[in-house]
Amino acid sequence: MNYYSLNKKAPNTTFENAVVRGLAPDKGLYFPESITPLDPSFFENIEDKSNVDIAFEAIKQFIVPEIPEDVLKTIIKETLNFDFPVVKINERISTLELFHGPTMAFKDVGARFMARCLGYFNKTNTNDVAVLVATSGDTGGAVANGFLGVKGVNVVILYPSGKVSDIQEKQLTTLGQNITALEVDGVFDDCQDMVKQAFMDKELTSKMQLTSANSINIARWLPQLFYFMFTYKQLKSKYTDIAFSVPSGNFGNICAGMVAQKLGLPIKHFIAANNANDTVVNYMLSQTYNPKPSIQTISNAMDVGNPSNFIRIQKLHNNDFETLKKNLSSFSYTDDQTKTALLELYKDYNYVADPHGAVGYLGAKDYLKNNDAHVVFLETAHPTKFLDVVEEVIEKKVPLPSQIEAVMDKTKVSVKINSYNDLKGFLLR
Numbered sequence: 056m057n058y059y060s061l062n063k064k065a066p067n068t069t070f071e072n073a074v075v076r077g078l079a080p081d082k083g084l085y086f087p088e089s090i091t092p093l094d095p096s097f098f099e100n101i102e103d104k105s106n107v108d109i110a111f112e113a114i115k116q117f118i119v120p121e122i123p124e125d126v127l128k129t130i131i132k133e134t135l136n137f138d139f140p141v142v143k144i145n146e147r148i149s150t151l152e153l154f155h156g157p158t159m160a161f162k163d164v165g166a167r168f169m170a171r172c173l174g175y176f177n178k179t180n181t182n183d184v185a186v187l188v189a190t191s192g193d194t195g196g197a198v199a200n201g202f203l204g205v206k207g208v209n210v211v212i213l214y215p216s217g218k219v220s221d222i223q224e225k226q227l228t229t230l231g232q233n234i235t236a237l238e239v240d241g242v243f244d245d246c247q248d249m250v251k252q253a254f255m256d257k258e259l260t261s262k263m264q265l266t267s268a269n270s271i272n273i274a275r276w277l278p279q280l281f282y283f284m285f286t287y288k289q290l291k292s293k294y295t296d297i298a299f300s301v302p303s304g305n306f307g308n309i310c311a312g313m314v315a316q317k318l319g320l321p322i323k324h325f326i327a328a329n330n331a332n333d334t335v336v337n338y339m340l341s342q343t344y345n346p347k348p349s350i351q352t353i354s355n356a357m358d359v360g361n362p363s364n365f366i367r368i369q370k371l372h373n374n375d376f377e378t379l380k381k382n383l384s385s386f387s388y389t390d391d392q393t394k395t396a397l398l399e400l401y402k403d404y405n406y407v408a409d410p411h412g413a414v415g416y417l418g419a420k421d422y423l424k425n426n427d428a429h430v431v432f433l434e435t436a437h438p439t440k441f442l443d444v445v446e447e448v449i450e451k452k453v454p455l456p457s458q459i460e461a462v463m464d465k466t467k468v469s470v471k472i473n474s475y476n477d478l479k480g481f482l483l484r
């Protein structure tokens with residue numbers, strides 16, 4: 056499968072090149088040349104298939120033969136070695152728990168998958184690759200964990216100083232080896248802009264091979280479609296119409312769900328649930344895309360003012376607003392509403408959510424006011440990653456899982472930077 060740049064000013068390229076480059080030379084996001092729906096029998100019999108088989112069938116058109124079938128299957132098997140349970144909240148709402156991986160956030164899927172694809176391509180590539188990552192909280196930890204010790208790969212994580220949770224910071228600053236954390240005096244969008252600027256810097260790219268492990272990279276983005284299919288497998292016999300409420304920041308996760316839908320997965324509707332960072336909510340109201348500086352919230356991983364993947368979402372809907380409006384609703388919530396939702400989930404349903412999942416729950420409830428469906432909100436991170444907020448709201452101690460406990464006492468190591476020149480200087484050192 057070839058990929059083209061959504062800016063349309065760069066040559067089409069292979070899966071390998073798109074993964075190794077991250078971003079196209081014209082600064083555009085790569086997009087598959089075609090998306091061929093799977094045979095309807097795939098969905099008719101999905102409950103008889105293993106998660107690995109579902110994932111393999113769903114993604115192989117984008118990757119094989121550049122990665123041979125047997126290698127791709129192994130990559131998927133190693134990536135998906137944890138559970139994706141769907142938990143019923145009430146008759147109309149369930150939650151898909153995406154926090155059972157090593158760093159307890161949905162990013163584990165994409166990060167582990169991409170690390171293995173890059174590892175495969177690196178076997179024949181003698182040059183080291185520098186993987187740049189901008190994180191508002193969870194991508195950094197998942198990528199650090201997924202890429203730790205991968206030969207020929209050096210990971211540089213940029214995160215906004217003081218704007219990620221303590222546990223998220225530990226996860227991305229304490230591993231050492233081939234992982235370095237750069238603490239940026241700014242917000243997430245500054246980190247993301249610096250990463251994109253690095254790709255356009257000829258001096259830098261002539262001296263080193265750079266790629267990105269954010270969802271701009273297709274190998275990080277596409278595998279996120281897997282668990283929408285796993286959800287359908289679990290709920291198909293119970294509900295006719297299934298919609299997804301996705302807590303959204305950079306919009307990579309929801310956009311991957313839309314690829315699953317293009318592949319034929321029967322999804323009735325998507326709900327983009329946002330915190331105060333409401334660029335897309337405003338777009339859906341005004342048809343004007345007006346990115347704004349990100350605002351700090353208690354669902355910090357969604358503090359994104361200029362979501363990278365919105366352009367892919369538009370493309371998936373033929374750049375037609377009316378088509379998009381039929382498939383996507385979006386809502387924005389304040390921190391107080393998020394806290395109220397956390398408490399409601401705990402008191403009414405005995406479910407301890409994290410602030411991002413709570414925003415997803417609010418999106419599900421708002422959609423259901425005027426629509427009929429069973430809505431699955433994505434619980435995108437484990438509540439203990441946001442311990443202070445969660446314990447304060449539900450007034451109860453939450454036990455720490457072993458993955459979180461393992462990083463609690465480690466010492467943070469980071470390098471402070473203030474500008475793109477600092478980043479460039481660091482990379483050229």
Ligand SMILES: Cc1ncc(COP(=O)(O)O)c(C=O)c1O
Nearest residue numbers: 193303304305306307308356435
């Ligand atoms: C816990 C959590 N929820 C939601 C999001 C938003 O996901 P996306 O950026 O794919 O929209 C993130 C960050 O990506 C996250 O870490």
Ligand SMILES: N[C@@H](CCOP(=O)(O)O)C(=O)O
Nearest residue numbers: 190191192193194269270356
């Ligand atoms: N919310 C993310 C921001 C980056 O998103 P990505 O999916 O493009 O990597 C984070 O937690 O870092």
